[in-house]
Amino acid sequence: AQKITQTQPGMFVQEKEAVTLDCTYDTSDPSYGLFWYKQPSSGEMIFLIYQGSYDQQNATEGRYSLNFQKARKSANLVISASQLGDSAMYFCAMREGRDYKLSFGAGTTVTVRA
């Protein structure tokens, strides 16, 4: 079964607007971590933001914030004030317990329009 589901294959957003990327996950482990990565066309996966299952507050990193709804098992990424440089593929990933394995979703392509 898919551990990470990203249902939006592609999205368009106007420059300076906010965009929300959906991510739902499936795990029975009470301890887990959720990661978001950005992959521009150059190929490198760039870490954006992390949310732990026991974290009381939603994670924020600059223009990135994570809308963590534990009961719904969702961890949506919000990018505020989109910039042209935000055009990329975005991946949600999960690590369960103390395991080293990251389970990735299929990704969402974001295209920012001027």
Added chain:
Amino acid sequence: ETGVTQTPRHLVMGMTNKKSLKCEQHLGHNAMYWYKQSAKKPLELMFVYSLEERVENNSVPSRFSPECPNSSHLFLHLHTLQPEDSALYLCASSQELGGSGRYNEQFFGPGTRLTVL
């Protein structure tokens, strides 16, 4: 050089060729990973090394052969590949293997775009 580097960035090879992908990390990490990224599929973990010892071989065909001579370098030796092996191959490293929290996040290289003719 900083972070994780990979060479070559692009590689085109025939099915009978033998080639190698190289990954080097300059972060002092002890764990290294090979991933395969095919179009429209999630990243697939191929191999994991911790302190130069292989700890994961995720049902990868024997035509892919990893080598980790030291904690800073990781190779992926390729021979008699198939066209379906064409993909982006990503290398990553982390401080240690496993752990909780953001600790042990994986840092990725830019990848090698492989095309098998």
